[in-house]
Amino acid sequence: MNEIYKSSSGTLTAAELESYSGSIAAFIKEKRMNTAAIICGKSPLVFAAIRGCLMAGVCYSPVDEALPEQRLQSILSNADIVLYDSMEAGTRAGYSDLREIIQNRRSFIPSVEDPSLPVYRIYTSGTTGAPKGIGVSLRNVGNFLRWFCGIPAIAEIKPRSVLNQAMFSFDLSVADMYYSLYTGARLTVIERGLMSDLGGVFRRMRDSGAELAVFTPGFAELCLCDSSFCAELMPKLRVIFFCGEVLKPMTAAKLFKRFPGLRIINAYGPTEACCAVTAAEITPDMTEGELPIGDMSHTAGEISLTENGEIVIYGESVAGYTDGLPGGFCGGGSDRCFYTGDLGYIKDGKLFFRGRIDRQIKIMGFRIEPADIENNLLKIDGVIQAEVSVTRRGSRHSLSAAVRTDGNITAEEIRAALLELIPAYMMPGKIVVADEIPLSPNGKLMRSDRTDE
């Protein structure tokens, strides 16, 4: 079978993908919609909907179906139309079911769209307590793809089969999804539902025949806990592209042992600059020390460091916020750039990461702003003051919240209320109700971010 897309809930051939995405594109165009939200798992129709939006020149937002209702609604309300697959997300009144749309076959001829308009919007944790939208244009994506396909390991191997792990609402998936859309390589996906059954994940990997895998380092660490994660499981695997969080030298060393001849790419980039902008190929001799995140001779934009060491990105990968606020974006035209908030240094032509200028952290690749959690805690009745602190043990970050209340709410009740407001991965492990949260002499909350060990 000439499958181009493989998931738990079915497959797509190239012809099916063409037909379904054409019908979806025509449907959206008929309705004269400009923006779409797609409630995303990873069903074949969700993939077809993404392609359909690209064909129609309609900006889409991939939205995680598991978000708490209020956060989900705040994103969906920005879209002219909400698409979903009823086989995956159940029936949702008022939204457009992809199953119904493809019943009426429509043909669609894509027109050339303005490449500076956003093709997708990804929502991430912002400091205000509301999800922050980042609009990425066709020009940004095109620039990414040219760079990605030019990474030596990718250019030499030219993978024809790709394995996806990241959720479509997480822009690491841009690397595998758009590579597949661009080159016609087969895309096999690992759904979140499968994650609770590692045996099932391994069977999917085995059946994928993948030559390229796009993983977060945390996912590879989980797989490595099982000794059957090795070349016998995925004999065709030639290259793993990592991005989203720090890749530990030990993880790379174990992978080289389990997969002889494997090529490992460690990439770096914020969502604001389309998935990734730098990448370094890791070799076994590098795994004694810290791993580079970029090779300065092949980047998706111009990379420079400020005096303080903050990484600044210039060039065609730089996107923008959908609310129009500048954030870390600066300048215009060819001087347009993004101040990432990430600290780096360059040694022997390689870029290394050395932390953040602010409190932002990554957990399993997800970006988390502690202020996002604080502002959501403050939405809960009875919460007067909230402080979220980050603790680091080894390479692991964990979050705890100190909360001052009016005395009428318990820590358990706060936890339950917070779960309705923020995604599970953002939940603080510890929530402590304190009589008083210490203030610094100028009246600001004292930050207690600290490092154990």
Add this chain to the structure above:
Amino acid sequence: MNEITVDIIVGLLSEFCEHDAEILPDTELLDSGILDSLAFIELLNALEDMGCPVQPTQHPRECFSTPEKIAGLCRVCNDSGCG
């Protein structure tokens, strides 16, 4: 090799799980979100270091749902002589 008791498992989980809940031998770990994927990785790595590698793909998820069940997995693993 020393037997890995439920007390050892409770001790490891109390160290690895960043969660309010006090962990007891029969505490439910999965649906409660106490044992997240990062803690799971740390637990499996620690067990391997203690000479008792547990292969997560060889056991249904349910086998990791309480400290008692995890200790049970370690006993099976010891008895079968793996690791």
